[in-house]
Amino acid sequence: MVVNRQYSLPILTNKGNCKLAVWRSDKNEGATSDARDFKLLKLVYGYTNLFARITFYAVPNFDEFFFYADTGLTDATEILIKCHMNNFEVYKQTAPGLYNNKIYTGTPGKSGNDYSLTIPWNTVFGSFNSVKIWLYDMTGKDRLPDSNSVIVKY
Ligand SMILES: [Ca+2]
Ligand SMILES: [Ca+2]
Secondary structure (H helix, E strand, O other), X not given: OOOOHHHXXXXXXXXXXXXXXXXXXXOOOOOOOHHHOEEEEEEEEEOOEEEEEEEEOOOOOOOOEEEEXXXXXXXXXXXXXXXXXXXXXXXXXXXXXXXXXXXXXXXXXXXXXXXXXXXXXHHHHOOOOEEEEEEEEOOOOEEEOOOOOEEEEO
């Protein structure tokens, strides 16, 4: 976060309370079950975590989908999060396309059509302050966004 020093006040320099949010909506795929069809991704950085909320077109019901994160630098920093109904597992890439270094396991939040992840930033992304994110469901063939990625920065 850039703070104009000329006008900075104590409350503006409280970096730990700075929150930045991005949203990306996605269409309802006719061929994909609404229970695993991505509608909206909201990403918020705050309090050393990345909060991700994925809204589906119905109450979520899926075996697995993938949450990809790319710091845009070396292969070794790319992240795959395997999202399940009752847990999510964070893997670091060890070779191109190979994600076998599990670095974190968390419990998702579920409420109505929402499925939420709290991802500890330093544990998962290290010192990078900008990450490209996209979602993909191999079964439903739904991707959010349809191409490229959503970028979260702090
Ligand atoms: Ca659908
Ligand atoms: Ca969709």
